[in-house]
Structure formats: structure tokens, C-alpha cells
Amino acid sequence: MSIASRHRIWKLISPAPTASKLACEVGITPLQAQLLINRGITEKADAAAFLCPRLSEMMDPMLMKGMEQGVAAVLEAIQHRDNITVYGDYDADGLTATALLLNFFSDIGVPADAYVPNRLVEGYGVHSRAVQRLYQRGTGLILTVDCGISGEREIALARKLGLKVVVTDHHQVPPGSRPCWPVINPHQPECSFPFKDLAGVGLAFFLAVAIRAALRDRGWFNGRPEPDLRQYLDLVALGTIADRVPLVGQNRMLAAAGLRRMPDSRWAGIRAMIEAAGVNPSAIGADDLAFRLAPRLNAPGRMGDSEAGLSILTADRDERARDLARMLNVANTRRRGLEQAILDRIGAMLHADEGLADRRTFILWGENWHQGVLGIVASRLVDQYHRPSLVVGIQDGVASGSGRSIDGFHLYRALNRLSPLFDRFGGHAHAAGFRLPAANLQDLKTELEAIAEAELTQQDLVPVIHADAHLLLREVDGQTVADVASLAPFGERNPAPVFLARSVEVARSRVVGDRHLKLRLRQGETVHEGIGFGLGPYHPLHGARVDILFTPELNRWQGTERIQLKVVDLRRAEGPNAA
Numbered sequence: 001m002s003i004a005s006r007h008r009i010w011k012l013i014s015p016a017p018t019a020s021k022l023a024c025e026v027g028i029t030p031l032q033a034q035l036l037i038n039r040g041i042t043e044k045a046d047a048a049a050f051l052c053p054r055l056s057e058m059m060d061p062m063l064m065k066g067m068e069q070g071v072a073a074v075l076e077a078i079q080h081r082d083n084i085t086v087y088g089d090y091d092a093d094g095l096t097a098t099a100l101l102l103n104f105f106s107d108i109g110v111p112a113d114a115y116v117p118n119r120l121v122e123g124y125g126v127h128s129r130a131v132q133r134l135y136q137r138g139t140g141l142i143l144t145v146d147c148g149i150s151g152e153r154e155i156a157l158a159r160k161l162g163l164k165v166v167v168t169d170h171h172q173v174p175p176g177s178r179p180c181w182p183v184i185n186p187h188q189p190e191c192s193f194p195f196k197d198l199a200g201v202g203l204a205f206f207l208a209v210a211i212r213a214a215l216r217d218r219g220w221f222n223g224r225p226e227p228d229l230r231q232y233l234d235l236v237a238l239g240t241i242a243d244r245v246p247l248v249g250q251n252r253m254l255a256a257a258g259l260r261r262m263p264d265s266r267w268a269g270i271r272a273m274i275e276a277a278g279v280n281p282s283a284i285g286a287d288d289l290a291f292r293l294a295p296r297l298n299a300p301g302r303m304g305d306s307e308a309g310l311s312i313l314t315a316d317r318d319e320r321a322r323d324l325a326r327m328l329n330v331a332n333t334r335r336r337g338l339e340q341a342i343l344d345r346i347g348a349m350l351h352a353d354e355g356l357a358d359r360r361t362f363i364l365w366g367e368n369w370h371q372g373v374l375g376i377v378a379s380r381l382v383d384q385y386h387r388p389s390l391v392v393g394i395q396d397g398v399a400s401g402s403g404r405s406i407d408g409f410h411l412y413r414a415l416n417r418l419s420p421l422f423d424r425f426g427g428h429a430h431a432a433g434f435r436l437p438a439a440n441l442q443d444l445k446t447e448l449e450a451i452a453e454a455e456l457t458q459q460d461l462v463p464v465i466h467a468d469a470h471l472l473l474r475e476v477d478g479q480t481v482a483d484v485a486s487l488a489p490f491g492e493r494n495p496a497p498v499f500l501a502r503s504v505e506v507a508r509s510r511v512v513g514d515r516h517l518k519l520r521l522r523q524g525e526t527v528h529e530g531i532g533f534g535l536g537p538y539h540p541l542h543g544a545r546v547d548i549l550f551t552p553e554l555n556r557w558q559g560t561e562r563i564q565l566k567v568v569d570l571r572r573a574e575g576p577n578a579a
Helices: 019-026 030-038 044-051 067-079 092-107 128-136 152-160 200-217 229-242 249-264 268-276 286-303 307-314 318-352 354-358 371-385 411-417 438-455 478-485
Strands: 002-004 009-012 083-087 112-115 139-145 164-168 362-367 389-395 398-404 424-427 431-437 464-467 499-512 516-523 526-532 545-557 560-572
Touching: 019 030, 019 044, 030 044, 030 478, 067 083, 067 139, 067 164, 067 200, 083 092, 083 128, 092 112, 092 139, 092 200, 092 229, 092 286, 092 307, 112 128, 128 139, 128 152, 139 200, 152 164, 164 200, 200 229, 200 249, 229 249, 229 268, 229 286, 249 286, 268 286, 268 307, 268 318, 286 307, 286 318, 286 371, 307 318, 318 362, 318 371, 362 371, 362 438, 371 389, 371 398, 389 438, 398 411, 398 438, 411 424, 411 431, 411 438, 431 438, 478 545, 516 560, 526 545
Parallel strands: 009 464, 083 112, 083 139, 139 164, 362 389, 526 560
Antiparallel strands: 002 009, 389 398, 398 431, 424 431, 499 516, 499 545, 516 526, 545 560
């Protein structure tokens, strides 16, 4: 059934007839079984594996196309004592991947350094000038992480200069790509690795596992300590969750294991970021990584210098890590200010142009808009308007930008159809980065809108919230919270369960933090506190009866725990009991 909401469509998923059977087979509650079935998990073995992800389910890295050649190239560099440079990206995924391999090489006694391009000066990817610099400083092997798949010309230059190159990248492979160097990317044609959605840091972890196994076979660890790669999993969790890849399959396994390690992280930088962000390490979850740690790690790179972000992940002293964490906090505050300034400007543009509301895509640009925050701004636009959105800054006639998309519109494929307009671009279904002459922006705006008109209907532009089940407030108890928590960590393709409660009385409402809605909700004799992030405009609601979509959670405050309803959306209740 569909329920119309003010901004969104609510869809209540029908109860599954097989939920009781699955619950009995697996030994779980009927609600847990319903939640699993709603996520496409219907078999006993799959349900058990989902609820208890284990590292023993990790796939063989050698199934990945290019892994054998990549490992061989790294081992050859180690044998010949070539200088190894890990060439990473400046976002949280790239930084964690770079730090993981630097820490790994340090643990096995192999010297290595890193190169992370300046977001504002160089932009994303492998650059010819960087290749020249690495050649001049004596690099023998460039090992890319989270980038490189679109850099054939630059990598060809590196090869011409005599450098060896191994590419690890999880972005889409450009059509017609035929590199003659090792490429580790599960999206490659004929790659037999079954799971295609690893983040860049996930690929780096699989590479480290494969290198360690090869070194073990060669006797490298006879007389040397062998690193415990489980200690790296918190880095993997942070980068994986930050990059918003699907949290299913191998990603779910890695993220769950990494979150378990967070409270006792080996890495001084992880501990310092948790402390600086005010996160309770014993209760840390995916949201803390996505919305508290990752933005801080990203912030220096967004401002133009990723050194602090990489340094904190490789710091070996607590004092140094705390100093860097404070720097990250300062950069993050500045980032928020720049982001809001562009959002305010875009808000004025949208208000002034009524025709924009009828478009299926948003492409907005401005002179000297700060490159470091364009991707965040695009994400905010998608969240608010549910349209593919490209945000572009122009400087000296060159337009550089970031795009984010919605389900049903593959952004990378759309940009690839318009490739003659770009100097360079890359990305995947939901996100992309690009550069083009500013003179081409109007053509991009027109042609991307034409593609969207062919691929998206008006209904596609209305966000849908799926409610997993209807619950009365008296049914929301500790077991309900535990059932929900058993499906964590939540993220792409595994959203937090959402429930529908009808005709709930608002005993009290107030706005907190400028735009969030704090509620006391009553249904019969049952009362629960609620919080609706971003729902402040609905205030005041005192005495109203509302239907709510919510996720139950434990609110921990000053040593006490109580159930709180995280309200996702609400509307005035209909019927005889409505206010």
C-alpha cells in the first residue's frame, strides 16, 4: 500500500507469510525474520550469515583479476629494494587505503612513502606532474589506491619513465580500457571475484592479505613478526562506511569486524578522532563513522591539504595524534562554513528561477565556489530535492565539479555518453567528479537533462520511504531495539529498519539545535521520547495526532539508557481521532 506524505511516499511492506517459518529455522524473533525478508534474505543459511558476519567468509583475494600480477610486482619491488610510493585519493576512502598500506609496509619492514594530490590544485586521480616528481625522487613502483583506473595516459608516462605501476581502484572501468600493467578492480571484464562493490580501502586490505600470504610462502616471516591484519579492520570500516558503498556481503563482514575493533584500536589517530568527536568508543556505530569521524578526516583535504588526514592515520604517538585531531576539528568547522555559504547561494538561485523546480537534474555553478565542498553540497541537494545534482566551481574559464545521483540514474554512464564535453571525469552510479571548459556547461546542462527526461519519470523524483512493519508504541520495547540492532551496521542497501505508528499524540514538541524536533509521543498508556533530525519546521505540534515513521534506538545519557524513537518522517493523522 502507498501512503502519500508531504514530501515523500510512504510504502508499508506487507507481512511475509514465511516469516514465522524462517524465525523457527534460524532461532530468531518473527520481527527479525520479517526484517530479513524485507531485505531479500529468505534462506536459513543466508539469514544466519547476515546476522553473524564472520571473517572466515572472506573471499580469496586471488580470485580478483590482476591480483596475481599486482602481488608479483610488489614482491619484485621488495626484492629489488625499489622505492614504493602509495598514490592515494584525498577522501576518507583513499586516505584510509593509503594509510593501511603504509602501515602494512612498515609492519613488514619495507620502506614506503605516499603521494596524495592536492584537491584544489591537482584534483582527483593520477597526474603527469606528480608522476614526474615521483620519478625525480626515485620512486620505482607506484601503487595506486582508490584511483588510477581513468589515468591511462599518465600511467603510460610513468611506464615510459621506467616506473612500474600497479593500479587498485573500485571505480567504473572506462569503455575500451586495455592497460598493459596490473590492474586490480572487480569491475573489470572477466574478473571472477564474486563481490563487485568493495571500497578502495577494501581492495587495499585484500591486496595486503595477498601480499602477506605470498611473503609467508617465501619465508619472509622466518625471524620476523607477521602482522595481524585484523588490526587494520577499523581503518577498513571507516573508509568503507565513509564511501557509502553497499553494506552487504564482503563490505558488511569487513565493516562489522572493524567496528568491533574501534574501542580498542591499535591506531593512535583513530583513538584521537573518536575522542575529539565526542563519540563513546564502547557504543560506536556506523553513523558515528559516517557523520562524525569521516567528515573530520575529509576536512583538511577539502581545504586543500590532505597531509593532516593521512598523518593522523599513520601517527605512532598519542600526543601527536591529539594535535592532529584538533587540526581536523578546526578544518571541519571551516568546511561547514564554506558549505553553508554555497548552499545559501544555491537556495537563492533556486528561489529566483521557478523553472528549476520542473527539471529532472540540477546543474548549478558559480565563480570561485570552493572545490573542496562541492561534493557535499551536491549530496545536500540530492537529499533535499531528490534529483541528480551537479555542483560546479569556475576559475579562469575551467569548470570543476562533483555530482551525486539517485537510484535509477547511473551518473557515470550518463557522463560517459557526454564524454566529448569533458577534459576528464570518473566515478560510479551515484557519484562522479569532472572537469571541463566553462564554455561547455550550458551544453552539459541541456544534454544531461535530456538523458534524465528519457530515463526518469516524475514518480522517480519523489523519494520513497519503505516501512518494514506497523507497530503500536506499546510493542516497542528492549527486544524490538535488539532486533533492529542485530541488522547493524546500516548503510547503502541495508538501511536501518523503519516502522509505522499511526495516530500518535504529540504530548510535547520543541526545536533543538536550530532545526531538529524533540518530541514526547503518547499512544494509550505508552509514552516514548522522539527525535526528528531536520524536522524542526514541523514545530509546533503540541496536542496534534500524527502518523510517524521511526527507528527505535537506545539513547545513552549520563550512564542511563532508555528507548528513543528516531523519527524519520511524520504527517498529520487522518480519521476520527485526528486533531
